[in-house]
Amino acid sequence: MSMDIVDHFSEQTATYKTWIETSTSIGYGIQPCRKIELSDLRSKSQGRGIIAIEDIQEGEILFTISRESILNVQTGSLGKLQNGENVEILTQEFTPWESLILTLIYEFQLGLKSPWVGYLQVLPLELNSLIYWENYDLEKLRPSLVIDRIGKNDALEMYAKLIPSAWERLGVKAEEVGDVSWELFRKVASLIMAYSFDVEDPSEAKQEDEDEEDFGSDDEEEEEDTNTVKSMCPHADILNSNSELNNAQLTYPDPSDPEDAQYKGLLIMKAIKPIKAGEQVYNIYGEHGNSELLRRYGYVEQNADGDCMFDFGEVSLSLIQSQLVQHFSAVCKTDSSQLEKLLNTVLTNLIPETTVEEFEAEQVVQETYECPYTGEIQAEIQVLLQSLVIILQTPDITKYEHEELSRYVDRVLKKCYQLIEAQTLTKAAKQLWENIVNARLSQYPSFAFRETHDDSSSSQNGKLAEVVLRGEVKSLQIGLESFSKGFKTIDDEKLLRNILKKREQQGGKQGNKVVKKAKK
Template sequence: MSENSFEKCTDSFVQWTVGNGGYTVSDKVKVIDYRNVGRGRAMVAVEDVAEGETLFEIPRGSILNVNTSALTRDYPSFGTSQLGEWEELILCMLYEMFVLGENSRWYPYFNVLPSSAELNSLIYWSDRELGLLKPSFVIERIGRGKSQEMFSKVLSYIENQDSDLSLIAKYLTWENFVYVASIIMSYSFDVEDLNPQSDEDDEIEDDDNDSEMSPDKSIKSMIPLADTLNSDTHLCNANLMYDKETLKMTAIKPIRAGEEVFNIYGEHPNSEILRRYGYVEWKGSKYDFAELPLEKLTDGVISHFKMQDQQLLRMIFDIIGKNDTINQIAEGENIILDTYDCYRDGQTLVEAILLLQTVCIIYQIPDILKASEEELTKNVERSFAKCYQLIQSGRITRQCLKAWEKSIELRISDYPSHANRELTPQTNITDITTLRDAMAHVVLQGEVEALRSCRLALRSNYKVIEDSKLLNNILKRKANSAEEDDRDGKRQKQ
């Protein structure tokens, strides 16, 4: 898009917000061209803004959703389609953008949305480009299969309509579907729905129109201007607030003249920011994390203890997963997960440490490989209970720490060597291949940094004790239990 065209679309859109849109926009902010730093349009303070000030206010009737779209107005039966909120908003957007076009109320808004060629969400990446993200698990969350299922569902719905609603069919191509769905994923908000469809199964009807909305009643919506704000997990200084009649973008801290206004799209790591929104935070997201697969956790144990036979490990996992006593101790929480999150700040899921500590101490029980199934079950129950108490008290054993460090090392070794090097790219990269290569690098770099942080943090997050202390406690209890069983047996004989 040429500079003149870009500015013309921006001016037209801003005029629309305060005209047809009915917005109230503070004179202290302005939408500007930030393409020179790779952020497209942005909102910037032109005067100092105090904490709590409203930057702009949006009438609920000016946001785009199934309640406000012309599709529902022109075809009332669509309002009872029984489609999901994603499918409904996709059809509303297709109708407004392609069927109505310039006649759509939101036409000036559509002109400032990026084209498909400008989107970098992962569904647009080639297989080669996605390969750059290995071994990040974000690749498994792209959801192409689910997108195709949704496309087939929407297409079937349209083709089975008797009304002129079928005129959308000519625009319902896979390319248009992916484009609109990507725009919705990148720019939509979940807004409290003040006019939810009543469910036939509702047992209680609330006739008080002034009552507060239930937080689970929301509707997926496009909010022009609110989605112009860029997001930064470190620099967020404004949030969208909701009331009955309007939505207000409010400063949550002072914003100085010349500073950009940032919202936050969620507490997402860079991998998820890239998947959903098609960009990355070049200095890393505040919420970056890596995923440690269960197999790496177990590989760390096997490597550390130099035990090649995995039969014992499988039996331990089977007992932990099915044992009622262990389930009660864990309060119903699953301990054995496919992956365990390791965060940039050094925090990790306690389930990973509990599982690792339990396995490590069981491996040190004398003659454990010769134990019968019943004996092994009792050993696992006792060990899990003691390890649970140990972890709750903020302690781990030395062998658990070493096995954890080995597991992390093995996971880091999955990453390409360049993920260990810091990348500070130019923020105005225009070549799409270079840009995607750089974004993939930053995602992997953030995950490696998170793994390193968790490797080091375990020493400071937990007090390290010798394994003999925990092992003696378990074996002592085992001996006491055996003596009690022996006494019970003698009493029965008498």
């Protein structure tokens, strides 16, 4: 590495430290405790990080961040334009993602004129998240379903929507912001996905004393919280992440803790376990498996056994459908096209319209189902598969009229939910799960089933892809055994007789009210 690059990195670090000290000296900013220091960790391929220089006890405050030092639509230079009216425009006319992207792009385009330049200079210049991968590298990730979640097309559509039309609405002159390239837009969007937080909006709840809340990196799949502001948090994003070594957490002051009273209105980074002098302070980006870590942040995690504790494999709904049709068209001697039509009706119209009051999951029918490395199988897939297995074994089920079929699906869903709650499955449900997971495993390359794959010719991205695939395979193998672990097994005929008998007794009435129509 050449000296000028080393000096440039160090110069940026020094500028960042000055930026922190300057903001702190005028009454706000970032206040680190004396027991930590910003450190150059490039020798460990970790860029910058924070190291403990003295022993730290659990619960100690590592640093605080004032609201003025958090970059968002309320504090950014873009929001202050047009006499501050841009804050309302950004909030009301753009999504939280769009508004923060525009805010951050504007700061980058201001360059040295930006009051955030000291912070912007220490944000990563290069990312290796999947939106940057070329197609030939992405092919190495197949059959992982993470490829479907990269969102590059969505980002391109957002770029076309915002640039350059948004600037005029926000009172920004073309010569002031200049040409915003797709490369800059992609970089900013990637930085936000990797480092942004959803921070409680002080204008919404500044008078309320609420229970302590913990928060981590933004998850764009989660429903937006209207009482939060999507934000970039300087110093919090300096911390490197490690799921197993995580020893710090960004949080709000606890109003019930007298020691936290002095930090009211601030964000605080707390030690969540003892940290010895010389150890690195680690945050956690979230409980993400390697496929998601690679998609969002461009890296993977491996413990001493080569595993990631939050890894998961995925089974798609389409694969479940195809295996069910293949099995029951042979067993029940029913035309496969009739079964496909029945399944589509049940999955797209009938089951999504019904919920079981005691069932806490959001929805039984999902596009994909996870098999976590921990072996904790989603109850949704157990209920869904057991219900579909019984429905497809019902005599003359393809002849049911829509209203009759709807009532029957309600009854089956309720009964199968109760069965799963009682830790019981039918033999066919257990067998079909094995068929489904084995079919999914057959899609993976042979090297994904080996602990190591010694291929010196593999590129760095190729090696990252191999780690992801091995983690998914191992998780699916664990899920193969976990689906019915601890469950009793009964004959399908016993459950089917019970459901059909109740149907005859009810004489086609609406059925038990434990199953109800969901609100639309």
